[in-house]
Amino acid sequence: MSDKTHQLKAFERLLVIMDELREQCPWDKKQTIQTLRNLTIEEVYELGDAILDNDLEEVKNELGDVLLHIVFYSKIGSEKKAFDIADVCNSICDKLINRHPHIYGNVTVENEADVKRNWELIKLKEGKGKKSVLEGVPKSLPAMVKASRIQDKVAGVGFDWEEPHQVFEKVQEELGELQEEVNQNNQDRIESEFGDVLFSMINYARFLKVDPESALERTNKKFIKRFQYLEQKSKDLNKPLSDMTLGEMDIFWEEAKRLPK
Known part of the structure; x- marks a missing residue:
């Protein structure tokens, strides 16, 4: 078989x-x-x-x-x-063929960027009544994932930075603007500028070929593992964390950082 x-x-x-x-x-x-x-x-x-x-x-x-x-x-x-599993399969097959004209048609591409650009342009043509490439971003996506998809889609039609250093400079600019609002204790503006920092960092992650959602979740898991090590040491010493000094906690935190990954 x-x-x-x-x-x-x-x-x-x-x-x-x-x-x-x-x-x-x-x-x-x-x-x-x-x-x-x-x-x-x-x-x-x-x-x-x-x-x-x-x-x-x-x-x-x-x-x-x-x-x-x-x-x-x-x-x-x-x-x-309304539809069955065959319709579902045929729908995605038709879509893949249509969106890969460099494989199933006579379009020539030189790299991955060309493929993504063609993909977004074809999607825009396919959209019934859609006037924006951003209409394809689900409204219910978590904010970080949504920011990534927004940036992917606009980059797909050419609205993008040219070099990674330009994006990093934008991150630094946004950090500076955030710090200005922090210094002025302007809470409404702090939230706005903080959002700009996050958005620019997510954009920088794209240039570094890092998925920001996965990167943050890996850090979450790393932090949880280290903090639980600290909690276990606290139990071993029969001393509640609330009774330990930051210096004592830091000793075990550094130990946790040296544990095998």
């Missing part, structure tokens, strides 16, 4: 199970696209965690959960005679 045949049979098995669950399971029967939405978001975040942990076994499991949701939505769509 070829790999492709094996893969198709596994997918068919999932479709059969979905049909059975939808017909026989009280919980699965009740689900709608609205009730599944929050669960889908949760599954995607769990997949993101597994990717950050580089746990490939868990990535496999979480991909299965996400795939189940795709099949579930498609099953509901077929019941409403």
